Amino acid sequence: MNDLLNTLKSLKIEQCETTDLLKWSRRIDKQGLATDQEPTKVAVLGSRNTQFFTQILKVALMNQGIQPEIYEGEYDSIRFELMDPQSSLVRFKPAFLILIPDTDDLKRLPSILDSEKSVDDLVQETLQETLVLWDTFLSRNSCVILQANYVLPYENALDQLEINVAYSKSVFITKLNLALTHAKPKQVHLIDLNGLSNEIGKIRWFDPQNRLLNKAPYAYEWLPQSVSIFVRQLMGLKGTYRKVLVLDLDNTLWGGVIGDDGLEGINLDPNNPVGEAYLAFQSYVLSLKDKGVMLAICSKNEETTAMSGFTHPTMKLKQSDIACFIANWEDKASNLKTIASRLNVKTDALVFFDDNPAERLIVREYLSDVLVVEVPEDPAGYVNALYEAHAFDWPQITQEDLLRIKAVEGDSQRESLKSQFVDYEAYLASLSMSATAGTITTAQLERFVQLTNKSNQFNLRTLRVTEADILERMKDPDSACLYVDLSDRFSPYGIIACALLKKQGQEAFIENWVMSCRVLNRGVETLTLSLLADKAKAWGCSRLIGEYLRSPKNDMVSDHYLKMGFTQVSEHTYALDLSKAILKPSTITLKEPL
Amino acid sequence: MTILEQVQTIFRDVFDDDALIISASTSAKDIEDWDSLTHIQLVTRIEKAFKVRFTVSEVTKLKVVGDLITLIEAKTA
Numbered sequence: 001m002n003d004l005l006n007t008l009k010s011l012k013i014e015q016c017e018t019t020d021l022l023k024w025s026r027r028i029d030k031q032g033l034a035t036d037q038e039p040t041k042v043a044v045l046g047s048r049n050t051q052f053f054t055q056i057l058k059v060a061l062m063n064q065g066i067q068p069e070i071y072e073g074e075y076d077s078i079r080f081e082l083m084d085p086q087s088s089l090v091r092f093k094p095a096f097l098i099l100i101p102d103t104d105d106l107k108r109l110p111s112i113l114d115s116e117k118s119v120d121d122l123v124q125e126t127l128q129e130t131l132v133l134w135d136t137f138l139s140r141n142s143c144v145i146l147q148a149n150y151v152l153p154y155e156n157a158l159d160q161l162e163i164n165v166a167y168s169k170s171v172f173i174t175k176l177n178l179a180l181t182h183a184k185p186k187q188v189h190l191i192d193l194n195g196l197s198n199e200i201g202k203i204r205w206f207d208p209q210n211r212l213l214n215k216a217p218y219a220y221e222w223l224p225q226s227v228s229i230f231v232r233q234l235m236g237l238k239g240t241y242r243k244v245l246v247l248d249l250d251n252t253l254w255g256g257v258i259g260d261d262g263l264e265g266i267n268l269d270p271n272n273p274v275g276e277a278y279l280a281f282q283s284y285v286l287s288l289k290d291k292g293v294m295l296a297i298c299s300k301n302e303e304t305t306a307m308s309g310f311t312h313p314t315m316k317l318k319q320s321d322i323a324c325f326i327a328n329w330e331d332k333a334s335n336l337k338t339i340a341s342r343l344n345v346k347t348d349a350l351v352f353f354d355d356n357p358a359e360r361l362i363v364r365e366y367l368s369d370v371l372v373v374e375v376p377e378d379p380a381g382y383v384n385a386l387y388e389a390h391a392f393d394w395p396q397i398t399q400e401d402l403l404r405i406k407a408v409e410g411d412s413q414r415e416s417l418k419s420q421f422v423d424y425e426a427y428l429a430s431l432s433m434s435a436t437a438g439t440i441t442t443a444q445l446e447r448f449v450q451l452t453n454k455s456n457q458f459n460l461r462t463l464r465v466t467e468a469d470i471l472e473r474m475k476d477p478d479s480a481c482l483y484v485d486l487s488d489r490f491s492p493y494g495i496i497a498c499a500l501l502k503k504q505g506q507e508a509f510i511e512n513w514v515m516s517c518r519v520l521n522r523g524v525e526t527l528t529l530s531l532l533a534d535k536a537k538a539w540g541c542s543r544l545i546g547e548y549l550r551s552p553k554n555d556m557v558s559d560h561y562l563k564m565g566f567t568q569v570s571e572h573t574y575a576l577d578l579s580k581a582i583l584k585p586s587t588i589t590l591k592e593p594l
Numbered sequence: 595m596t597i598l599e600q601v602q603t604i605f606r607d608v609f610d611d612d613a614l615i616i617s618a619s620t621s622a623k624d625i626e627d628w629d630s631l632t633h634i635q636l637v638t639r640i641e642k643a644f645k646v647r648f649t650v651s652e653v654t655k656l657k658v659v660g661d662l663i664t665l666i667e668a669k670t671a
Contacts (some may be wrong), residue, residue: 019635023610026627051631212650214634 004031008062013231018056018223025055028062037067042234043094045073045081047102048217056223057098060231064240075215082137090141095466096234097137099147100193101130102217106150106176109169116166123172127179138187142468144237146230148193149177151218154202186445186467189233189395196226229393236395239453239464242371243345244323245288245391246336248354249299249306253285253317254278255379258309259301268314275314277379282316284383289321292401293392296324296339298354303327323405332359333366344517346456346553351391355379398447400494407491407518428522428587432489435524436593437531440481440498445470447495448483455514456553460546460560463500463512478503478539482531484524486588493519497528501535507575508536510546517556523585529564533582544576597644597663604639608632618660644670 004027013021040061044054054072061068071092073081078099081089089097106126110119134145150173162168180190197205200222207219218226235241250257255267255274269275289295295317299306306327310319319325324339332354340347348369354360360372373389375382394401440448449467456462473479484497496519500511510532515524536544546561548554549572561574569575584590595603598618606614609627622628628636637653640646640662646669656662 019608019639022631022635023608026610055631209650209653210634213653214630216634220634220638 004028005033005035005062008059009065011059011063013056013060013063013224014228016224018052018220021056021059021224022052024059028058033062035067039067039069040096040238041069041071041092041094042096042098043071043073043089043092044098044100045078045089046100046217047076047078047105048100048211049075049215050100052216052220052223053100053227056227057231060224060227061234064231064235066235066238079133082133085140093141094143096237097143097145098230099145100217101148101150103150103153103173106173110167110172112167114167119166119172119175123175123179126176127183130180131183134185134188138185138468142466142472143187144466144468145188146191146233147180147188148191149180151194151197151205152202154206189237191229191233193226193229196222196229200225228390232390232393233395236393237453237466239450241349241394241454242351242391243292243349244294244296244339244343244351245285246296246298246339246350246352247285248356248359249297249301249309249327251355251379252353252375252382253282254309254312254315259305263308263312266309266312268312270314274379277382279314279316281379281382281386284386286316286321288386288392289405291392291394291397292405294323294343294405295321296343296350297322297326298332298335298339298352299327300329300332301327331362333363336363336367336370344457351389353382353386396446396450398450398494400447400451400496403492403494404518407493425587428585431522431587432589433486433522433587434488434589434591435484435486435527436591437484437527438482438593439535440470440474440483442471442474444483444485444495445474448481448498451495451498451516452500452512452514455516456551457517457556458515458520459551459554460513460557461511461549462551462554465500465512473500480535482528482535484528484531485593486519486522486524497524499528499532501532503536503539503541504545506541507543507545508532508539508541510544513546513560523588525560525564526583526585527588527590530582530584533576533578537578542578544578546574546576547572548574597666598659600643601640601659601662601666604636604643608635608639616659618658618663620659621657640666646670 008024042057042061044050044057046053050072054070058068058070071089071094073089078101081087084090108122108126110122152170152173156162156170158165158168162170165171177194184190197218205218205222207216210216210219247253255278256265258266267275268278270279285295297306307319307325309315310317324342326335326339328335336347336350336352340350347367351371351373352360352363353373353375355375363370364372371389371391373385373391376385445467449465449470453464470481473481480501482499482501483495485495486493496516497514499513502509502511513528515528532544546566548558548561550558562568566574566576602614602616605616606612609625609632637648641648644666646666648665652665
């Protein structure tokens with residue numbers, strides 16, 4: 001049984017054949033692979049056949065280490081299941097709801113020569129039908145909806161006129177998809193199934209015969225890819241995603257070997273096709289950095305030689321773009337561990353891009369949780385290889401992701417400042433820290449959920465939440481969602497600590513407490529504790545109760561509550577008497593929230 | 595290999611059963627996992643293996659393995 005689980009985990013779903021994945025699915029059904037893990041409830045509803053999709057979804061979730069519990073709706077039952085308050089779907093209580101409508105659902109289409117205004121009106125009317133479904137279901141159930149957009153058809157009655165007039169089917173569906181983007185609530189994430197069909201090509205995407213024989217929405221050949229885009233979003237929403245791109249230098253960022261060829265000898269020539277390929281790759285890497293991906297260098301070189309490459313006149317990446325720079329002769333697996341620890345992430349947050357197959361092999365062998373991109377021989381294919389790995393398919397980008405890059409740049413300045421001070425308090429004071437703190441508002445919801453879900457190390461109970469869970473707690477007078485937003489003289493950090501508190505009679509229970517490791521030992525721990533204590537006292541509670549639940553990654557906080565002055569009352573539980581005053585740290589100035 | 599033997603190899607693979615023996619009279623009720631989902635897989639695999647294409651009408655008329663063999667023979671003749 002463990003063999004099967006391990007094999008499932010090693011599959012590369014997108015590269016598998018549909019028939020092979022279905023075979024795995026049947027094997028799972030026969031062996032009944034139940035782990036002691038809490039199952040994740042996922043519901044799938046579609047306007048056409050979803051049976052194959054569901055079977056492959058099960059394999060793909062197990063591939064990601066998730067124990068799935070899947071509910072498959074009846075054929076073409078989206079409307080009924082979402083609207084009926086007593087439907088089987090409602091009783092199932094999904095955490096994630098996958099909806100796959102079909103373009104043939106759109107019964108009302110514009111007529112030839114309709115005005116743009118009447119087309120727009122029809123878009124709005126059609127949109128309303130979906131909005132009602134979402135709102136009705138989400139008002140009764142807390143879950144995240146992953147909905148496929150409408151796939152534009154292959155065949156077009158109007159041919160070229162299709163994109164020249166407002167009343168064409170293509171224009172109508174495109175407008176409708178855009179309208180969904182604009183109108184969707186936070187708990188809905190759209191999945192670009194139409195985009196996937198474009199990548200594959202409409203003529204290959206559709207299978208008219210299978211559509212008739214099996215009500216298949218598209219050719220079964222593409223199920224591995226279409227299931228994967230849903231699973232990537234789902235994993236991201238559960239807090240599993242990668243943050244760092246680790247790059248090699250020689251023949252990865254530039255052509256040639258700088259140690260042998262010298263700064264003048266490396267190829268970064270914008271007038272040479274090969275040099276252009278490396279420059280194009282650098283541009284793509286920079287666009288990843290712009291969305292919040294941290295960049296690191298891991299190169300077998302002398303450090304000074306490696307760094308000199310960044311002074312090349314046409315080099316697009318600058319040394320200041322790099323959050324962690326390692327050039328030495330040690331093995332890359334060890335270096336990747338160093339990079340992870342310097343950037344305060346686990347190695348499972350790393351993506352490794354290196355032209356040398358031997359290095360890739362070593363990293364795969366020794367650090368199996370690092371995503372190793374299969375790099376083609378020809379640099380012309382680098383950009384596509386990195387894109388196709390979909391390594392940074394994040395479900396959202398927050399202000400904090402962007403600030404983190406600045407903060408990492410600030411880190412080196414901060415480190416040099418630290419060495420000037422012997423007295424730690426004096427060092428903290430010199431950072432001129434200021435914070436806003438208190439109960440979150442909806443504006444902070446997204447970041448609150450993101451930090452709660454992606455923090456692994458400083459995380460007391462590893463409670464994972466959805467935006468819907470937090471919205472529910474925000475409405476509950478016996479719950480509090482508390483945050484700290486920190487800045488110092490080098491950089492703004494944004495929200496770096498989150499806590500959930502629940503009133504339980506005379507006691508207030510800390511449902512979860514997470515903090516970004518970047519601000520460890522800066523007084524934020526004490527500040528958060530004072531927030532918790534203030535809230536508990538306001539409720540009239542006499543004790544704060546904290547619990548530490550061990551996870552594979554949160555060893556760092558195993559004695560956190562003891563350090564904070566709590567007393568241990570049972571194996572996992574700690575209590576703090578609230579009659580004592582909790583002082584706020586003097587080195588952080590509290591400001592009013594804007 | 596006869597057509598039946600080649601088809602049997604595909605059946606064994608699709609149903610994940612190396613001991614599976616089929617004959618011209620084998621039908622869906624003889625094989626537990628033979629449902630509408632595995633049916634389309636069988637058809638797709640056979641189309642690929644024999645480089646033939648069945649029409650919707652032909653696929654809906656397939657009842658026993660013998661029908662399949664006759665059809666393959668007709669198309670590859």
